[in-house]
Amino acid sequence: MEAFEKLPGEINHLVSSFSSIPVVGDLMTTGITQYTFWLIISSLLVLIILFAFAKRCAVVPQGRFVNGVEFVVEYLENDVGIGILGKESWRRHFPFLMTLFFFIAINNIVGIIPGMKPGTGTISVTAALALVAFVYFVGVGVKNKGAWGYIKSLAPKGVMFPLNILVWVIEVISTLLRPITLAVRLFCNMFAGHIVMGSFALMVSLFAEPLIQQLSLSNAAGALPGLVFAAILFVIYAIEIFVGVIQAYVFTVLTAVYIQGAEAAGH
Structure with missing residues (x-):
């Protein structure tokens, strides 16, 4: 069918649209890309949500907004804070x-809205987030044990020489790889999800295009597969919202685990 014949070219155009395109200025100077723009919007939205929650928060929370945010905060407190880092x-x-x-969650969800691009949809942003997490948990280890003490704490206790040196080298490499895995995991999940959503949206538009151009019985019949793709697209949207929140949770949990490891007395 004609729609399927156009699909490869449209998908190539879709993929190219996810490159960093300046919306203000240019990339060589002080330009703002589409990802930077929506990153700023998402950051402002995070501040609005948290300040609105803090203003409306009371001993007895009232309203869906306050109860919803408090549920998330309490869940993170019990499951991530106390559950991983401990009560102390x-x-x-x-x-x-x-x-x-x-x-991360707000950026992921904002990016799902058609026409918007998530800040987490580019590797530079996820790498920056991973670097912040890396500096934080390494800083925690250095603060608790000193620089040399933290480095030595990577060596396992109870392992005889020279095997302990080999294991220490592996632990150092593993620690240095943590920000890379954090960044790549978040970026790949968000990028792949948006490509899938974009592909199904293209299928809907390609099948509906003849009917929009000319209303006829044959074009209406040809547009029927587009309804199936539209239904699948709505399901994918719901899944992507869930995935966006889950990826934010996974990133946060792994950061908490790394912080807990940095605070531990040693392996």
Whole structure:
């Protein structure tokens, strides 16, 4: 069919649209790309949500908004804060972890809205987030044990020489790879999800295009497959919202695990 013949070219155009395109200025100077623009919008939205929650929060929460945000905060507190970091230290790190979760989740959800691009849809942003998490948990380890003490703590206890040196090298490499895995995991999940959604949206538009141009019985019959793709697209949208929140949660949980490991006395 004609719609399927046009699909490869449209998908190539779709993929190219996810490159960093400046909306203000240019990339060589101080331009703002589409990802930077929506990153700023998402950041403002995070601030609005948190300030609105803080203003309306009371001993007895009222309203769906306050109850919804409080549910998320309490879940992160119990499952990530206390559950991973423990009752003694979770309060010190919870503001950072909560901010990290909301920032990533809002960016992911905003990017699902048609016409918008998520800040987390580019590797440079996810790499920056991973670098912040890396600096934070390494800083926690250095603060608790000192620079040399943290480096030595990567070596396992109870392992005889020279095997302990080999394991220490592996642990150092594993620690250095953590920001890379954090960045790539988040980026790939968001990028792949948007390509899938865009592909189904293209199928809907390609099948509906003849009917829009000319209303006829044959064009109406030809547009019927587009209804199937539209139904699938709505399901994918719901899944992508869930995936966006899950990816924010996974990023936050892994950061909490790394912080807990940095605070531990040693392996």
